Amino acid sequence: MSEILFEPFRIKVVEPIKMSTREEREIFIREAGYNVFNLRAEDVLIDLLTDSGTSAMSQEQWAALQTGDESYAGSKSFFALESIAKEIFQKHTIIPVHQGRAGEHLVFSTLVSEGDIVPSNSHFDTTAANVADNGGNPVNFQIEEALDASCWHPFKGNMNIEKLEKLLETESEKVPFVVLTITNNAGGGQPVSLANVKQVADVCEKFDKPLLIDACRFAENAYFIKKREEGYSDWSAKEIAQEVFRYASLVTFSAKKDALANVGGLVCLDDADLAEKLKNRLIVTEGFPTYGGLAGRDLAAIAQGLKEVLDENYLRYRLRTIEWMVERLVDNGVPVVVPAGGHAFYLDVARFLPHLSAEQLPGIAIVVELYVRGGIRAVELGHVAFGKQLDSGCDMHPRLDLVRFAMPRRVYTEAHAGYVVEQIIRLYHDKDNVKGYRFYFEAPVMRHFRSTFAPLVPGTSHGVSFYHT
Ligand SMILES: Cc1ncc(COP(=O)(O)O)c(C=O)c1O
DSSP: OOSOOOOSSOOOSOOOOOOOOHHHHHHHHHHTTTOGGGSOGGGOSEEOSOSSSOOOOOHHHHHHHHTOOOOSSSOHHHHHHHHHHHHHHOOSEEEEESSHHHHHHHHHHHHOOTTOEEEESOOOHHHHHHHHHTTOEEEEOBOGGGGOTTOOOTTTTOBOHHHHHHHHHHHGGGOOOEEEESSBTTTTSBOOOHHHHHHHHHHHHHTTOOEEEEOTTHHHHHHHHHHHSTTOTTSOHHHHHHHHHHTOSEEEEETTTTTOOSSOEEEEEOOHHHHHHHHHHHHHHTOOTTTTTOOHHHHHHHHHHHHHTTOHHHHHHHHHHHHHHHHHHHHTTOOBOSSOOSSEEEEEHHHHSTTSOGGGOHHHHHHHHHHHHHOEEOEEESHHHHOEEOTTSOEEOOSOOEEEEEOOTTTOOHHHHHHHHHHHHHHHHTGGGOOOEEEEEOOSSSHHHHOEEEEBOTTSSSBOOSSOO
16 A cells, blocks of 8 residues: 555646736735735635635536536426435435525524524634624634644544533523534634534433534544544444434535535425425525525536545545645644644644734734745634624634635645645744734624735834725
């Protein structure tokens, strides 16, 4: 058996990367208000902004697009999707939506009321925003190990059971359901063990609460269980995924991740009364329940993607890619969240740029520098994304300040991965020369998407903006 694990696919269609110079990128980022979300994608060399909707589809998915049935109602592509989704997610009703957050909106606007509390192992930004948008309070109950980027734990995505029980013992009537995100994206792409899924389900049963699984990366989570949890090495990734979903009452799913599709999402459930309510609401917001805001061809591509994603050769390569990058970063002393996540690796910002305070937005500084120096696009998931200014004027910081590098599925090769690692190591060696940033425009919610920034000018308390002048 060879030590070399190669990409388990051949490349048949190529998309050229437009090359740019450092000088050009300095102009592009200034014009973008130092927010990489404002860049034109063609001005990025290696785009690790997100793994969402960025997968390369297989030849079978492209073929499925051609045969997509565009009927308004009862499309055969819907039934193909329903069939594979029922098999994996183990639920009677499958409702398509145009992307994950549309499913969250559908469910949360039906189940969450003003003053509710929605606990999770780790809400992603859109789930947290959808809870808050309906007057609820999203709370995260991570295990202690998850809050230490350098602590090695096989299932850092696990829910803190003690905290969950405590909340339900005291404020059960305010909790409409419990959310388990697999894998957890906000905290490092870390998996949840099957033991933890069962424990959470037991607590939910005790307090008569539905368990909602946010299943974006269910296949990656299943393969982590196979590799790391005792008792599952002989199970297939598919059997593990099915077992996980048996414990859920509701599933929300973004097909832009582990369905290897570029758009789409699902809500899956057994509760017939709730399904009725959701379908009626769906018609107002997304469309008829057999297309849910998607074209028939999209339904077909998602169905085919769901058939492919549990292939263990694919999953082995997928998880190993991130692990390989993390190993090289660790070997070179770069502070990175360990163990490696499933879809991304995350730099530990506070240890990467210890000379900058949280107010000097070190995560933004790393993201901007890597773009300028290497043309790489990553995303800040720390103080800017998850922090906020309290009414008192004080800043509230999240426990982890991270920069995420998310790998699109089946898109980049080992040489691309090697280049990214090399650029990060070089930046780390030159970290003392990296300057801070400040907000120029602060967006009211999910600040990382739409805020703009200005570099801090050494020797002054504020920076100069080149953007809105
Ligand atoms: C864990 C998690 N939940 C929900 C979503 C929302 O999915 P979508 O982008 O399809 O709306 C995301 C997207 O990144 C996610 O990572």
